[in-house]
Structure formats: C-alpha cells, structure tokens
Amino acid sequence: MAGTQFSSEALSNRLSSGVGKYNLRKEKFRLFSSLRRDEARQFVAFTDKKDLNHAAVVGGCSFRHRNFTTPLVTNRRKIRFPVVGDQLGSSEVEERIALQEEHVPDSAGNGAPGLTEVPFSKSHSPNVKAELLKLSIPAIAGQALDPLAQLMETAYIGRLGSLELGSAGVSVNIFNYISKLFNIPLLSVATSFVAEDISKNEIKASASENGLPEESTNGKPFDGVSERQQLPSVSTALVLALAIGIFEALALSLGSGLFLNMMGISSDSPMRIPAQRFLSLRAFGAPAVVASLALQGVFRGFKDTKTPVLCLGIGNLLAVVLFPVLMYSFRLGVTGAAISTVVSQYIVTFLMLWFLNKRAILMPPKLGSLQFGGYIKSGGFLLGRTLAVLTTLTLGTSMAARQGPVAMAGHQVCIQVWLAVSLLTDAMAAACQALIASYLSKGQYETVKEITDFSLKIGLFTGVSLAAILGVSFGSLATLFTTDAAVLGIVRSGILFVSASQPLNALAYIYDGLHYGVSDFAYAARAMMIVGAISSAILLFAPKAMGLTGVWLGLTIFMGLRMVAGYLRLRSRTGPWWFLHTDLQRAEVSLAG
Structure with missing residues (x-):
C-alpha cells in the first residue's frame, strides 16, 4: 500500500x-x-x-x-x-x-x-462536444434502421390480409417484449464495461511505453495493423449473448402456445395457427438478435457507432429485398416474412463479428478471465429496471384498450410517435454513456463534467424543439396513420400529451445514459421500480375518472418522475457524482x- x-x-x-x-x-x-x-x-x-x-x-x-x-x-x-x-x-x-x-x-x-x-x-x-455529436448522429441512424425494417415488414404482411397482419402483429409484440427484457440490460452493461476495459489498457500502455492513449476510432477505417486487444468484457458479453439467445429461442419456440394464450389468442382463434408458426420461426433468430445488440454495446464501448450502422444497414436492406421475393414470388406468405427477418439478423451479427475480430480477440485463452459476476450483478439490476418500464407501458396500453377500439386506435398512434421521437435523445444517451465510462475510468473528472453539462443542455434543447415541432405539426402528421375521423379526433386531443412531455422524455433518457456511464445500475433499477410503482397506481385509477386523458397523465408523470430521479442522483454529494460538487x-x- x-x-x-x-x-x-x-x-x-x-x-x-x-x-x-x-x-x-x-x-x-x-x-x-x-x-x-x-x-x-x-x-x-x-x-x-x-x-x-x-x-x-x-x-x-x-x-x-x-x-x-x-x-x-x-x-x-x-x-x-x-x-x-x-x-x-x-x-x-x-x-x-x-x-x-x-x-x-x-x-x-x-x-x-x-x-x-x-x-x-x-x-x-479532448473536444468532447464534437466527439459526443460524432457518436450520436450514427447512433440515431442505427436505432432507426430496425423500426423502419419492421415497418416495411408490416406493410408487406398487410397486403396479405387482416388475419395475417393480426397474427404477425401479436407474435412480433411477444418477441419484442422478451427481447427487450433480456437484451437491453446486456447492451447497456456491455457499453460501460468495454469502455472501462479499453481505458485500462490505454493507461497501462501509457505508463509502460509513454504512448498517448488511442482516441475514438469512430468513422476511421481500421488498417488491420494495430494489435488486437484482449478484453475480458468483450468475451464475456459474447458468451452471455450466446447463452441468453439460446434460452430465448427455446422459450419462444416451446412456449409459443403459452405466450399466445397470455395475449388472449385462444386455441380456437383463426389467428392461432399462423401466429404460432410465425413466432416459432422468429424464435430461430433470437440468438442473432441478442448477439447483435451485445455487439452494438461493445462497439459503443470502443466509441464506434458507425460500424453498427453499416452492418444494420446491409442486413435490413437485405430483409427489405427478401420480403417480396419470399412472400409473393415463392408464395410463402407470413412464413416468408419471418424467414427474411431471421436471415437478415444473422447477416448483421456475422458482419459485426467480422469487424470486431479485427480489433479484439473474441474468446479469451482461459474461461477464468471472463467477468460473469459483474455482468450478472449489473445486468440483474437492469433486468428489474427494464421489467418496470415495460410493465408500466403495457399497463398504459391495457387501460387505453378498455376505453374502446376507437380510443385504443388513437392512443396507439400517439404512443408510437411518442416513442419514435425518443430515439433522438436515446441515441445521444448511449453516446454519453460510452464517453463517460471511458473518461471516468481514466480519472478525467473535468472531462466528465463537461460531457454531463453539454449533454443535459443539448438534451433540453432537443426536447423543447421536438415539443414545438410536434405541437404545430402532429395534427397533420396523424393523417399519415389513419383517415378515420373519430380516431383523428382522439389523436388531436392527445397533442398536448405528445408534445408537452418531450422535454421530460429527453432529459429522462439523458439522465439514464449518464448514470449508466458511471455504472450506477443499482440506483437506476431501484429508482425505476419506485417510479414504475407510483405511475402504475396512477394508471390503474386515473383512467376510470378521466378516460384516455388519465392514461396520458399517468405516462407523463412516469417520464417526469424518471427525470426527477435522475436529477436528484446527480445532485447527491454521496453518490458516484461527488466530483461534480468539488473543485477539481x-x-x-x-x-x-
């Protein structure tokens, strides 16, 4: 000592x-x-x-x-x-x-x-402002590619008929719920752990060779000359992704009937057989989906958000090409849509592995160097947090459905736009997480302060801008989703909810990224469980008295409390943000x- x-x-x-x-x-x-x-x-x-x-x-x-x-x-x-x-x-x-x-x-x-x-x-x-923007812009594109591909899939399936569209929609919801529950924690933990591991290697190299640490490689072609790094966090993420992916595949294929029963699709429903077939086929892609999300977290840890965009772009483009070929030319219908998606998912994963293999050793020389303990502990916290988020949002949808089909249709349009625009700040939060994890591991607290201050300012600016844009245009934008006059009336009544909540949403996502950057997963999980419990109580009772307005009120309070929880942690002098309150x-x- x-x-x-x-x-x-x-x-x-x-x-x-x-x-x-x-x-x-x-x-x-x-x-x-x-x-x-x-x-x-x-x-x-x-x-x-x-x-x-x-x-x-x-x-x-x-x-x-x-x-x-x-x-x-x-x-x-x-x-x-x-x-x-x-x-x-x-x-x-x-x-x-x-x-x-x-x-x-x-x-x-x-x-x-x-x-x-x-x-x-x-x-x-470092010019952290430029670095943050350089990481955020490709991350936004990357987060938009999968939803766009799913939108194209929905459009092609919709041409087959309402039965096929309904059965595929139920199956996709089940698949997405299971995927988000297990995959998002792995994505978030991998980002922080890989960034910390890279910083360790940079510090060791700097101390022993007096060399400057290698900065972000975002957008720079890899020349294949630099030595591949041995990073236990990378190998651990890949091993866990494989295990979780196999588990999800077995659960979705063997338990497809149980999941459909839980969604209200009984055995005598006309949607049961096509939905079960579609879900069983999509289950084969679960290992690729888990691995691709884990790899995205790994690349974020390398401060590289362009490589995942390239891989996702190639894979999703292939899916869009295969949809009409397999569904219509080969007359496979919904089965062709599922096969197209699964093939594209494996293409994305193999491409990411190929690029990652150029800069890191994928498997360690011995299993003892894997970091299962840290991943499982932090991932366990985020699993609880993700469950709290999904439960609250699902409860909101359930309460909206009880208001009737017209109210549910209007709510669905509002909630989809509400979630879609959050991709902007969610991508920025991911960039913040990678940068903070990297610089904090090096002890560069002033740089972390600068990242924190700038990200909150630009997050607030983005939220206010989105609120203004949606407040003016959302009424007209809704006509792209439906032409039903009754549904449009419900949508227009939700303009205030969609637009006014955007600053709260933006700051809530930014605070999440900041706390993940300092590996404060325990606080993020506990705070979200409390926030989810309060919001769920409101969602259970408010709609009974206020109708659909009560649902939107509960969701707005949910995001507002998330933002407040993030702010309070940042202001605490006893947590991981103590250095914000010290002159360093x-x-x-x-x-x-």
Whole structure:
C-alpha cells in the first residue's frame, strides 16, 4: 500500500538526500488528497514522462533527484478503476482527508519551486462536444434502421390480409417484449464495461511505453495493423449473448402456445395457427438478435457507432429485398416474412463479428478471465429496471384498450410517435454513456463534467424543439396513420400529451445514459421500480375518472418522475457524482529544497 500512495512520509524519505522537506498548501492538498490512491496513480501515469523530468515542472531538483517519481509510474500495482461500487462518498472523502492531514508536515521554510499548478483532468483536452455529436448522429441512424425494417415488414404482411397482419402483429409484440427484457440490460452493461476495459489498457500502455492513449476510432477505417486487444468484457458479453439467445429461442419456440394464450389468442382463434408458426420461426433468430445488440454495446464501448450502422444497414436492406421475393414470388406468405427477418439478423451479427475480430480477440485463452459476476450483478439490476418500464407501458396500453377500439386506435398512434421521437435523445444517451465510462475510468473528472453539462443542455434543447415541432405539426402528421375521423379526433386531443412531455422524455433518457456511464445500475433499477410503482397506481385509477386523458397523465408523470430521479442522483454529494460538487480544476504541490 505504501509503495503506491502519495503519503508525506514516503515523499520525505525520497527527498531527504537533497531536495529537503516539502510543503503542501492546505487548500490544494485537501483537493488532491480527496482523490483515491488509485486515481492519484492514474494521474501520474497519464502525465508525460518528459514533462515530469522537465526543469520547468520539477523546478530546482537536480537530475539525480528527479527520478523519485519513476517507481510510482513503472512499479505501481495493478490499477483499479472508479466504478460505482467503489466510489467515495463525501463522508469517506472527508475521513480520508483527515487521516492524510495528520501526516502533513508544517511549513518547510524553503521556497524552491516544485510541481506547481498541475492540471488534473486536462491531460488530452479532448473536444468532447464534437466527439459526443460524432457518436450520436450514427447512433440515431442505427436505432432507426430496425423500426423502419419492421415497418416495411408490416406493410408487406398487410397486403396479405387482416388475419395475417393480426397474427404477425401479436407474435412480433411477444418477441419484442422478451427481447427487450433480456437484451437491453446486456447492451447497456456491455457499453460501460468495454469502455472501462479499453481505458485500462490505454493507461497501462501509457505508463509502460509513454504512448498517448488511442482516441475514438469512430468513422476511421481500421488498417488491420494495430494489435488486437484482449478484453475480458468483450468475451464475456459474447458468451452471455450466446447463452441468453439460446434460452430465448427455446422459450419462444416451446412456449409459443403459452405466450399466445397470455395475449388472449385462444386455441380456437383463426389467428392461432399462423401466429404460432410465425413466432416459432422468429424464435430461430433470437440468438442473432441478442448477439447483435451485445455487439452494438461493445462497439459503443470502443466509441464506434458507425460500424453498427453499416452492418444494420446491409442486413435490413437485405430483409427489405427478401420480403417480396419470399412472400409473393415463392408464395410463402407470413412464413416468408419471418424467414427474411431471421436471415437478415444473422447477416448483421456475422458482419459485426467480422469487424470486431479485427480489433479484439473474441474468446479469451482461459474461461477464468471472463467477468460473469459483474455482468450478472449489473445486468440483474437492469433486468428489474427494464421489467418496470415495460410493465408500466403495457399497463398504459391495457387501460387505453378498455376505453374502446376507437380510443385504443388513437392512443396507439400517439404512443408510437411518442416513442419514435425518443430515439433522438436515446441515441445521444448511449453516446454519453460510452464517453463517460471511458473518461471516468481514466480519472478525467473535468472531462466528465463537461460531457454531463453539454449533454443535459443539448438534451433540453432537443426536447423543447421536438415539443414545438410536434405541437404545430402532429395534427397533420396523424393523417399519415389513419383517415378515420373519430380516431383523428382522439389523436388531436392527445397533442398536448405528445408534445408537452418531450422535454421530460429527453432529459429522462439523458439522465439514464449518464448514470449508466458511471455504472450506477443499482440506483437506476431501484429508482425505476419506485417510479414504475407510483405511475402504475396512477394508471390503474386515473383512467376510470378521466378516460384516455388519465392514461396520458399517468405516462407523463412516469417520464417526469424518471427525470426527477435522475436529477436528484446527480445532485447527491454521496453518490458516484461527488466530483461534480468539488473543485477539481487544479492540484498544487510545492517542493521545498
């Protein structure tokens, strides 16, 4: 422990031969000592070696005495990184400060200049605003590709008849529910864990070779020359994706009848046979769907959102081409639609694996290096969170259906637009998560502060802009979905819900991305369960008195409480965001000769 800590006793012993005692100015010392020992080592590791040896930095120390920093860089112990489970709260920080100050010597008396005004978190001065936008734009496109392909599939199936459309619609809803429940947690956890692993490798390489860490490769072609990285988080994500995918495939194929019964499709329903056949075929694509989402999380961890867009674009384009060929030319009907989708899903997965294999070793040399514990713990939290979200939204749909078919149709149009426009801020939240996980692992707190501030501002701007656009155009936009006058009347009555809630939605998604970035999965899950319980209670009772307006009120409150929960965590001085409330701009150390 002593060999890896900036304690006053260790420094005094090393400097006693000629440098003399050192003096730490108390204000700056409180700041520097509030950092974890591991973060201090990261700071030294990230400081360029030539700067440590430069006379302008070390001051009056002779060459013989400047080498006191070398063991801290080259012989340090294994670096640990600041994930949420190991963050210091404010009380822990104050306690550690008090313990450190007991060892601080009084004034040394000599005024030889030393390590003065060392910027702590400005090592590389990254342009995080440009980097955030560069990651967000492709992420938006990537999130839009799958819904567009599903829309095309629905359009082709709709030409076959209402029976086929209804049966396929029920099956798709079952498939999507199961997929979101298990796949979204893996996607989110993989993003943070891979970003942290990459930062570990960069810090080790910087400390041992004095090389600058490799920045984002987003949009840059991979030349195949750089060494492939061995990242346990990547291998773990792939193994878990395979296991979860096989489980989903078996559950959906063997339990298709049970799921259809739960959806109200009885054995004597005319939709039962085509729906069960469609769901069983789609189940074969479950392993590919899980793997592709896990791989998207891995690429986000690499700060690369363009490669997934390329793969998704190729796969979904193939699906759109296959739909009419298999459904009409080969007369396979709904079965042809399912086959087209499954083939495209495997194409996407194989393409992503091919690109990933160029930059990372897919499987570890031994299974012992896999990180199942961290994935299962964090994924378990997010599984509960996803279940709370899906349950609340499903309850809202159920309460709307009880208002009658016209009300349900109008609600469906409103909710689809409401969810679709959220892709903008959801993609930005994913970019925030990747950047924060990366820079936080390097101890670059000022950069994390900048990302947090900018993402919240642009999220609010996006939300307000969407509110204005939808408030003006949604009435006309609704005619693209239906021409029924009664349904349009219901839709127009929901304009206030769709538009006014957009700022709340935008900030709620951004806060999710921020908390995932610091691996605060436990808080995200617990907060969402509480929010979901409150919102569900409102959804159960409000529609009875207010009709469809009560459903929209409950959903608006749901998003508002999500936003409030995210804000309160950010304002807390005892959680993983403690550094937002501390001045980390500069840490000054004076050496007395």
